[in-house]
Amino acid sequence: MNKLASLLSGIIFGIGLVISEMVDPAKVLGFLDLFGNWDPSLAFVMMGALVVASPLFHIIKKKEKPLLAEEFNYSNNKTINNQLILGSTLFGAGWGLGGLCPGPAITSVALLNIYSITFVVSMFIGFYLVKSFNLSSPR
Amino acid sequence: MNIVNFTPIPAFTGGLIIGLAVAVFFLLNGRLVGISGIASNALTEKENKFDNLLFLLGLITAPFIYSLFSNGGINISISNSYVLMIAAGLLVGIGTRISGGCTSGHGISGIGRFSLRSIIATITFMIVGILTVYVKNLL
Numbered sequence: 001m002n003k004l005a006s007l008l009s010g011i012i013f014g015i016g017l018v019i020s021e022m023v024d025p026a027k028v029l030g031f032l033d034l035f036g037n038w039d040p041s042l043a044f045v046m047m048g049a050l051v052v053a054s055p056l057f058h059i060i061k062k063k064e065k066p067l068l069a070e071e072f073n074y075s076n077n078k079t080i081n082n083q084l085i086l087g088s089t090l091f092g093a094g095w096g097l098g099g100l101c102p103g104p105a106i107t108s109v110a111l112l113n114i115y116s117i118t119f120v121v122s123m124f125i126g127f128y129l130v131k132s133f134n135l136s137s138p139r
Numbered sequence: 140m141n142i143v144n145f146t147p148i149p150a151f152t153g154g155l156i157i158g159l160a161v162a163v164f165f166l167l168n169g170r171l172v173g174i175s176g177i178a179s180n181a182l183t184e185k186e187n188k189f190d191n192l193l194f195l196l197g198l199i200t201a202p203f204i205y206s207l208f209s210n211g212g213i214n215i216s217i218s219n220s221y222v223l224m225i226a227a228g229l230l231v232g233i234g235t236r237i238s239g240g241c242t243s244g245h246g247i248s249g250i251g252r253f254s255l256r257s258i259i260a261t262i263t264f265m266i267v268g269i270l271t272v273y274v275k276n277l278l
Contacts, residue, residue, distance in 0.1 A: 005167035006190040010197020011204060013160035013172065013243075018205045020153020021146065024215040030144055032265075032272040037143040041150035046246060048154020049161065054251035056162035057171075061252075066169030074171040074248070077239065080256050085263055087238025088245075092264035094230025096271025097223055101242040102235060103174040105228075106195055108215060110202040115217045119228040126232015127179035136179075137239030 002068040014107045020045040023108045025099025025116075032096050075139040083137060161247055164194075171252075173244020174198075175235035234264075 021027045022045055030039030065071055095101050100119050108116040130136055161172045181191035202213055235241040238260050240249060249257020
């Protein structure tokens with residue numbers, strides 16, 4: 001059942017990305033073009049997501065355990081260090097160059113666009129490099 | 140600054156659905172959505188591998204399911220430079236794993252539980268993304 005829950009969560013998440021048009025790099029780059037032709041839509045996507053996720057998170061975490069798993073399992077890393085800033089800086093640069101972040105990039109694979117697939121393959125190579133050189137942030 | 144292409148209603152609606160996906164995954168499986176972590180761990184870790192792969196499969200399936208219920212197609216506009224998309228993908232892959240999260244993990248799940256670490260990460264990658272687009276537009 002929890003396998004089905006993972007698939008279902010991915011589908012719902014992806015539908016949200018499609019409806020909000022965040023799968024389109026032009027929408028993301030429009031949001032980041034604050035000093036030019038600004039498209040504020042992405043801010044509304046984040047607000048919508050937080051309005052639902054934040055209160056439900058705080059309600060659900062009070063439960064003894066999740067419905068289909070033995071225990072809650074999420075990062076409780078509170079460290080604010082150079083690694084956090086360096087990683088976020090590299091990510092921001094890549095996000096601004098391509099207009100894609102991991103969720104929309106993977107969802108857009110379905111559209112069979114060779115440039116978004118190129119991005120996704122490169123992103124996975126990036127994941128692999130960080131793992132190989134043991135540079136991952138602890139959870 | 141000019142405001143262009145602003146689509147607040149689909150953006151907010153899509154955001155609500157994304158928030159719902161985060162809440163469903165947390166309630167059922169006890170995990171918080173972070174796509175860069177799910178994708179990276181699907182590649183490199185044994186723990187929860189099948190769940191992670193199913194979540195990613197869900198993302199890729201979403202555009203097809205959306206198309207069943209919608210008349211319009213899903214159009215994206217994306218850079219047609221392989222060099223740029225490879226660089227962007229590598230930066231996003233490396234950066235998100237060094238900082239331990241992307242737009243979903245830090246931006247929604249992290250901010251949703253009021254994590255200062257995630258708030259700082261999100262502000263950082265947004266500022267760098269905005270500066271990157273600014274510089275790119277100057278070239």
